[in-house]
Amino acid sequence: MVREPRNPERRPVIAFVGGGASATLTAIALLRTTTWLRLGYRIVLLDEHGRHARGVAYSTRDDQHLLNSPAAAMSALPDQPGHLVAWARAAGHACAHDSFLPRRVYGDYLAQTLAETAAWAAPHAEVHLRTARVERAEDGDQGVVLILSDGTRLPVAAAVVATGNAPASPPPGCAGTAGVVDDPWHPHGDPARLTEGRTVLAIGTGLSTVDVALSVTAAHPGTVVHATSARGRLPHPHRLPLIAPPGLVDLSGPLPLRELVRRVRAAIDVHPGDWRHVVDSLRPSVPLLWQGLSPAEQRVFLRRFSRYWEPARHRMAPEVARRLEELRARGRLRLHTGRVASVEPTGAGLRAVLSDGTSIQADTIVNCTGSAPGSDPFVQALLGDGLARRNHLGLGVDTCPRGALVAPSGRVSRHLFALGPLRRGQLYETTAVPEIRAQAERLAQRIADTVLRGRRGEPTVVP
Numbered sequence: 001m002v003r004e005p006r007n008p009e010r011r012p013v014i015a016f017v018g019g020g021a022s023a024t025l026t027a028i029a030l031l032r033t034t035t036w037l038r039l040g041y042r043i044v045l046l047d048e049h050g051r052h053a054r055g056v057a058y059s060t061r062d063d064q065h066l067l068n069s070p071a072a073a074m075s076a077l078p079d080q081p082g083h084l085v086a087w088a089r090a091a092g093h094a095c096a097h098d099s100f101l102p103r104r105v106y107g108d109y110l111a112q113t114l115a116e117t118a119a120w121a122a123p124h125a126e127v128h129l130r131t132a133r134v135e136r137a138e139d140g141d142q143g144v145v146l147i148l149s150d151g152t153r154l155p156v157a158a159a160v161v162a163t164g165n166a167p168a169s170p171p172p173g174c175a176g177t178a179g180v181v182d183d184p185w186h187p188h189g190d191p192a193r194l195t196e197g198r199t200v201l202a203i204g205t206g207l208s209t210v211d212v213a214l215s216v217t218a219a220h221p222g223t224v225v226h227a228t229s230a231r232g233r234l235p236h237p238h239r240l241p242l243i244a245p246p247g248l249v250d251l252s253g254p255l256p257l258r259e260l261v262r263r264v265r266a267a268i269d270v271h272p273g274d275w276r277h278v279v280d281s282l283r284p285s286v287p288l289l290w291q292g293l294s295p296a297e298q299r300v301f302l303r304r305f306s307r308y309w310e311p312a313r314h315r316m317a318p319e320v321a322r323r324l325e326e327l328r329a330r331g332r333l334r335l336h337t338g339r340v341a342s343v344e345p346t347g348a349g350l351r352a353v354l355s356d357g358t359s360i361q362a363d364t365i366v367n368c369t370g371s372a373p374g375s376d377p378f379v380q381a382l383l384g385d386g387l388a389r390r391n392h393l394g395l396g397v398d399t400c401p402r403g404a405l406v407a408p409s410g411r412v413s414r415h416l417f418a419l420g421p422l423r424r425g426q427l428y429e430t431t432a433v434p435e436i437r438a439q440a441e442r443l444a445q446r447i448a449d450t451v452l453r454g455r456r457g458e459p460t461v462v463p
Contacts, residue, residue, distance in 0.1 A: 011040040012157035019047030020055020022420035023162040029444035031121040041125045050131040058107030064214040066317040072097035100317035161418040165371030204368035205229040232337030235311045237321030248281040254292025290428040373421045391425025
């Protein structure tokens with residue numbers, strides 16, 4: 001991004017393990033803070049697959065894969081909500097505030113915004129994009145040493161774990177079976193080339209299945225996609241208008257789960273508009289509401305209510321919903337209710353038996369069950385080395401309120417941080433750009449505070 005000077009001055013190195021949207025948004029926030037405060041950084045984005053700024057979500061090349069939020073909500077700059085719309089129009093894309101752009105285009109936007117912000121921040125800061133796999137970390141009094149797969153030891157002042165969503169484990173009987181695709185979004189894969197046969201079984205009916213169905217059916221006109229999950233329902237579509245009026249749910253501080261559910265249902269019953277407005281009006285309050293629940297209540301929510309919340313909260317673009325309805329009407333997308341109980345190879349491919357006894361013969365089975373925060377190998381190494389501890393719900397890792405990792409002893413790291421999906425157990429809503437953007441701003445300020453105190457010779461701020 002910015003050429004390293006021949007005699008670079010000694011600047012704190014801030015490294016990101018993972019180079020996708022979470023890392024990019026935080027790097028942009030750091031660069032902006034750098035320029036305002038005249039701080040000097042060397043920012044390094046380490047991405048194993050070289051998908052800098054795009055990550056898994058925005059590296060797709062299929063323009064049928066659209067954003068799940070309108071352009072007005074997806075600006076990389078919190079003080080310029082129209083930044084994405086203006087950029088898209090300048091780049092020649094038809095874009096209104098309620099447009100759902102291709103995810104590929106959004107990846108281009110993040111990459112260009114990072115490049116332009118880096119140029120704007122020079123010479124105070126430098127940005128380096130490095131394709132490398134980080135295997136372990138050593139946390140010390142003065143900083144962190146990242147150990148790369150080639151044996152390189154990279155000393156940094158702070159490291160931000162931004163590994164994003166790792167694929168979930170495949171259902172029983174699927175691992176290692178020929179014809180089973182564990183991760184449709186692997187860098188060397190392509191959903192459009194998942195099958196040369198005529199039948200695909202997608203395990204899950206969420207947004208990953210939506211994208212797989214669009215790619216496979218477009219690439220292979222005769223292919224039929226079967227999709228199965230416990231409820232057998234696709235995500236709900238967005239519906240215009242998209243602006244949710246505030247205050248639709250009476251939220252007077254933390255509420256017990258039973259009372260919270262009652263108030264949400266009451267708001268849906270009395271709201272004259274769309275139930276989507278009630279769901280969207282809750283979004284800014286979700287982290288506080290979640291933290292106000294007891295651990296037992298959080299488990300009850302995950303067991304009983306998350307299956308309703310997730311498809312209602314994480315919706316798909318109206319255009320995508322129309323395409324799926326066309327596929328269903330033509331019999332090319334078929335939904336089933338049931339979990340995969342067993343998978344066995346047959347002479348004709350694979351036979352999957354669902355929990356309700358339904359048998360489906362498929363040429364290819366694709367695991368679209370979502371993500372597993374904390375299953376990334378680097379995060380596993382942090383857990384094994386005692387530098388992080390699992391969240392009590394098994395959703396990612398524990399951090400302090402400002403994002404620093406917490407060790408099993410309860411010690412809060414001064415140099416290791418996390419953001420994005422890894423914090424889901426503590427914040428619940430932490431996978432979408434607006435939430436990650438807010439985390440990025442706070443984390444950038446936290447790092448800036450530490451550098452300022454270090455300049456003054458003051459002790460490092462404990463998060």
